[in-house]
Amino acid sequence: MTRPSPYVRRQWLGREIRRLRDEHGIASEPLARAVGFPRQQLSALDNGRLGPDIDMVSAICDYLAVGANRRAAIMDAAADGWARGWWVPEAERMGFRQATYADLESGTKSIAEYALALPPGLLQTAAFAEARIRSTAAGHTDVFDPAAAVAARAYRQRLLLAVDGPQYDVVLDEFAIRRCAAEPQIVADQLRHIVAVCTTYASVVVRVLPIDASIRGHSAPRSAYSIYRYRGAPGSIAVAVDTLTKDLIHTDPHEIDPYLSLHRRLKAAALAPEPSIRLLRAAAQELSPVEGAAA
Numbered sequence: 001m002t003r004p005s006p007y008v009r010r011q012w013l014g015r016e017i018r019r020l021r022d023e024h025g026i027a028s029e030p031l032a033r034a035v036g037f038p039r040q041q042l043s044a045l046d047n048g049r050l051g052p053d054i055d056m057v058s059a060i061c062d063y064l065a066v067g068a069n070r071r072a073a074i075m076d077a078a079a080d081g082w083a084r085g086w087w088v089p090e091a092e093r094m095g096f097r098q099a100t101y102a103d104l105e106s107g108t109k110s111i112a113e114y115a116l117a118l119p120p121g122l123l124q125t126a127a128f129a130e131a132r133i134r135s136t137a138a139g140h141t142d143v144f145d146p147a148a149a150v151a152a153r154a155y156r157q158r159l160l161l162a163v164d165g166p167q168y169d170v171v172l173d174e175f176a177i178r179r180c181a182a183e184p185q186i187v188a189d190q191l192r193h194i195v196a197v198c199t200t201y202a203s204v205v206v207r208v209l210p211i212d213a214s215i216r217g218h219s220a221p222r223s224a225y226s227i228y229r230y231r232g233a234p235g236s237i238a239v240a241v242d243t244l245t246k247d248l249i250h251t252d253p254h255e256i257d258p259y260l261s262l263h264r265r266l267k268a269a270a271l272a273p274e275p276s277i278r279l280l281r282a283a284a285q286e287l288s289p290v291e292g293a294a295a
Helices: 005-022 028-035 039-048 052-061 066-080 096-105 126-135 146-161 176-178 184-200 253-269 273-287
Strands: 108-115 165-173 205-207 225-228 236-240 247-250
Touching: 005 039, 005 052, 005 066, 005 096, 005 108, 005 236, 028 039, 028 052, 052 066, 052 126, 096 108, 096 225, 096 236, 096 247, 108 253, 126 146, 126 184, 165 176, 165 253, 176 205, 176 273, 184 205, 184 273, 205 253, 205 273, 225 253, 236 253, 247 253
Parallel strands: 108 165, 165 205
Antiparallel strands: 108 225, 225 236, 236 247
16 A cells, blocks of 8 residues: 555546646646647546546646646546556456555555444455455456455455554444344354454444434434545545445545544444453353353
């Protein structure tokens, strides 16, 4: 997890180019003509869809006389937007949704999540991940490879737990613990794995949100989400919202702020880390008793 997410950097770059156009009162078509590039190419840059043309970005900075510091930040984002992470050649086999999350996790300094119905993907065991893949088999493409998907999930977990990995802070809804999303033994082992990770790695904190928790303002989270902050990219932040069929990715501040506010409320309502660990241990013991294990 070294370079900032290419997707997030392209989105930031697109916003910055649009901001420059607004500041100079120039529309996309005349700007494209002035720098000698097709309007469609500038539109793709604005929307962050493709790796940016470095020459075009440089020409825009020249034409609009962008200051040295701002230009350096823009050109850095353009270079980051071209990065091809490990997930790119594996995207079809591991699944495009998981590849998107691998992209978003790249270069993070911190990840905060709310897990509503399932243990978070970054902490899932191979057995639990395999069980979830079996339960959603109808949604996979012909190229999708379950073994590659499980291996990719394990690799993402290794990156998370590496010495230079991000801080990882999860609010885990008790609903995700009590409603078995796989066979009881698999779920019990999954809960014990979360406990083991939390007690081994200081960078990982899990807080359980009790079903009967009182959340300030009676906030009712409607979906799971992840919040990403990045190294070497000041102000870069993204939120991915998990839905049934696809993920919504927000990079605009006005879309991100409600999630930051909600997450503060959920953390305040959740149990502290130590009681959370005790609850996870007890839940695992209820599902699959281990002789001599303390709740």
